[in-house]
Amino acid sequence: MTTAAKPTFPAPGHDHDRCTADAITHAEQICAGRAQNFTPIRRQVLRALLSSHRPLGAYEVIDELARVMPRLAPITVYRALDFLMQNGLVHRIESRNAFLACAHDHDDAAAVAFLICESCGSVGEIPAAPVAQALNEAARLTGFAPKLSVVEITGICAHCQAAGQSLSA
Ligand SMILES: [Zn+2]
Ligand SMILES: [Zn+2]
Missing domain, CATH: 3.30.1490.190 (Ferric-uptake regulator, C-terminal dimerisarion domain)
Incomplete structure (x- = not known):
């Protein structure tokens, strides 16, 4: 199945599992191409950000992950966010003090x-x-x-x- 150009704002009720899977695949490719280590924590933080198309604050990421794993220390999440931002996988939305997963090339x-x-x-x-x-x-x-x-x-x-x-x- 080929994916058409993604809409800027996906419609309500769209196949969001697909968005998530595509973004994780994209991240794996970027990390492999740059010889960067896509560690489990980095992957989990990206997954948390991919829970919707809304950007999340660092503490919202921690809360989201706390539902599926032991609660992470803020420093751990900030380090993972820094890594993801350095590799173009996450953008910081300044006006919201929040982070947005990005699957764009x-x-x-x-x-x-x-x-x-x-x-x-x-x-x-x-x-x-x-x-x-x-x-x-x-x-x-x-x-x-x-x-x-x-x-x-x-x-x-x-x-x-x-x-x-x-x-x-
Ligand atoms: Zn809207
Ligand atoms: Zn989506």
């Missing part, structure tokens, strides 16, 4: 925009290189030395718009 240096749904909490990711370039250029004109690579945009996803905000959880 993208250049580590390429700018992205995160679309954060204020209704369902899901976060989608789109390429944002032209926007980041334009903003960086405008900043440079003022003499500022910018390093913008991430744009975070809040709003309402198409599914929540269709469902009507009052109906969404």
